[in-house]
Amino acid sequence: MLKTSRRHLAALAVGLTIAAGMFAAPALAQQKPVIKVSSLTLPVFNPLVWNIMKARGFDAKHGFELDIRPYPSIAAFYAAFATGETDVLIGGPTIFQKLAQEGVPLQIIGTGFTLADLVIFAKDPAIKSLADLKGKQLAIDMGGSQFQVVKMYTAAKGIDLGKDITVVNANFAVARAQLEASRVDAALVIEPLASIIAKQNPDWKMIFNGAEGWKEITGVDGWEIVPAMRTDAIKRIPNGPKMLLAALKDVADVMHKETAAADKIANETLKLPPGILTAAVESKRLMMIVEPAWEPATRKSITDMMERAVKAGFYPKMPDANIIYVP
Numbered sequence: 001m002l003k004t005s006r007r008h009l010a011a012l013a014v015g016l017t018i019a020a021g022m023f024a025a026p027a028l029a030q031q032k033p034v035i036k037v038s039s040l041t042l043p044v045f046n047p048l049v050w051n052i053m054k055a056r057g058f059d060a061k062h063g064f065e066l067d068i069r070p071y072p073s074i075a076a077f078y079a080a081f082a083t084g085e086t087d088v089l090i091g092g093p094t095i096f097q098k099l100a101q102e103g104v105p106l107q108i109i110g111t112g113f114t115l116a117d118l119v120i121f122a123k124d125p126a127i128k129s130l131a132d133l134k135g136k137q138l139a140i141d142m143g144g145s146q147f148q149v150v151k152m153y154t155a156a157k158g159i160d161l162g163k164d165i166t167v168v169n170a171n172f173a174v175a176r177a178q179l180e181a182s183r184v185d186a187a188l189v190i191e192p193l194a195s196i197i198a199k200q201n202p203d204w205k206m207i208f209n210g211a212e213g214w215k216e217i218t219g220v221d222g223w224e225i226v227p228a229m230r231t232d233a234i235k236r237i238p239n240g241p242k243m244l245l246a247a248l249k250d251v252a253d254v255m256h257k258e259t260a261a262a263d264k265i266a267n268e269t270l271k272l273p274p275g276i277l278t279a280a281v282e283s284k285r286l287m288m289i290v291e292p293a294w295e296p297a298t299r300k301s302i303t304d305m306m307e308r309a310v311k312a313g314f315y316p317k318m319p320d321a322n323i324i325y326v327p
Contacts, residue, residue, distance in 0.1 A: 033237045036067040038077045038089040043270045051269040058247040087233035090225045092145025094309045100319040105231040107325035109241040113224040114287040117191035118210030136185035137166045139175035156217040195279040220301045252288040294326045
């Protein structure tokens, strides 16, 4: 009797062990590395990238779980990445240059949006270029990488932004309001505000486009925003950069090949008016191009922006070469 009971108990233990293994195996297999990203609560295209990625399941498709961390201001958005609260951020290349020089461990892993979405509007039809703004006022956010791009462009044209053109510090929404009220002669904005303005004020003239201006002075493409990942996150998730780039490429495909679907997500998640994203894409101002940062031509286009930022006096020196991720 005792032997029988022991046999039954042993058989039961083996059965429970096998069953536990059967249930545990799928659970372990389903665990994916979590990548935390800085996002914005503002109606700009930065959060739309993550919203599309999550809505379409591109994170799961490429083997990770996207954790979107929203922030109400650009300062908080960058601070979360700098302190390690988030692993990934898409932002201006020259801002990453600044963060790296301040000791933030990061590497740029690829490209994102071109400078085409950076535009300057003027109301006066007599103002046709930045040269026509000499002696006039431009509303622009002096804390953003867009200001650096414009200053580098004007310097190449022999114009001193800040002296020849008076600068009024204002974020995109305030810059637009200043121009509407005729308190300034021109205003810098980015998408989607550019498409909203173009729709509501068809008589306003775009006197500068970032991509066209940058190519004019450098001969190569420049980047409005690029993705960067903290080096501690890369150590934790060695395949993180490649997985993230693959998911970002899928997002770019949705924006450019399934624009109506992307427009719907923009409307539902960012409350953008229907058709605004479509207008931005069709105008060629919103161009999302995702390429690995370590490819020679791409690396050169990114580091060229940094070199020009040093020459313009924004930073004392170039960052270490490992600011560009290499697998």
